[in-house]
Amino acid sequence: MRIDFHTHQTINDSELSLFNVHCADLFSEDKICSVGLHPWHLNSDSLRLEKEWMQNVVQRDNVLAIGECGLDKHCKVPWDLQMEAFKWQLELAEKSKKPVIVHCVRAQQEILRLLNDFNVEYVFHGFNRTLAMAVEIIEMGGFVSMTAAFLRTENGRSIARNIEQNSIFLETDNDLSSISEAYICLANIWQKSMDEVEQIIAQNTKRIGLKMF
Numbered sequence: 001m002r003i004d005f006h007t008h009q010t011i012n013d014s015e016l017s018l019f020n021v022h023c024a025d026l027f028s029e030d031k032i033c034s035v036g037l038h039p040w041h042l043n044s045d046s047l048r049l050e051k052e053w054m055q056n057v058v059q060r061d062n063v064l065a066i067g068e069c070g071l072d073k074h075c076k077v078p079w080d081l082q083m084e085a086f087k088w089q090l091e092l093a094e095k096s097k098k099p100v101i102v103h104c105v106r107a108q109q110e111i112l113r114l115l116n117d118f119n120v121e122y123v124f125h126g127f128n129r130t131l132a133m134a135v136e137i138i139e140m141g142g143f144v145s146m147t148a149a150f151l152r153t154e155n156g157r158s159i160a161r162n163i164e165q166n167s168i169f170l171e172t173d174n175d176l177s178s179i180s181e182a183y184i185c186l187a188n189i190w191q192k193s194m195d196e197v198e199q200i201i202a203q204n205t206k207r208i209g210l211k212m213f
């Protein structure tokens with residue numbers, strides 16, 4: 001079973017994919033998904049309504065995770081607004097006992113500091129930074145999710161080889177490539193069969209309490 005941990009594509013080749021829903025319009029009751037307020041789309045005028053929407057859907061069985069949400073130093077949305085929305089979503093994740101899919105751009109220290117105050121499982125999605133940063137996340141109890149494109153880089157290969165296998169997820173995110181490509185990359189890096197990689201990733205979903213199957 002090839003799990004796509006995080007995708008914005010409605011159609012893909014994964015047997016199980018966690019579709020990211022950032023607004024009410026994209027929400028469907030019969031599709032497993034994560035719901036979250038992405039820092040790029042935050043707006044102080046609509047935040048109250050968006051929080052209401054999230055509160056209304058968070059307990060549904062098809063909503064498996066909160067996110068993507070987080071902090072982004074490269075976007076123009078005011079920092080205070082980003083902080084407010086992220087903290088609120090961490091509270092919601094803690095209350096609803098659902099894992100958090102983290103969007104992080106140049107804000108790892110700030111995010112880890114916040115996460116320290118909440119009893120939540122979390123995954124840094126689209127991870128494409130350094131080995132030291134991956135190790136820091138994992139030592140704090142977090143996970144990283146990577147794309148095929150990143151696993152093809154020297155840096156990505158080195159990270160996948162050197163971190164705990166039970167701390168990894170695979171995703172397509174915005175990429176049009178298939179999730180199978182990411183599984184093939186990881187199988188090559190780990191020198192394991194596809195079956196073995198599939199089993200490890202499936203186990204990892206259980207470790208964070210993600211009820212995908």
Ligand SMILES: [Zn+2]
Nearest residue numbers: 020068173174
């Ligand atoms: Zn994404």
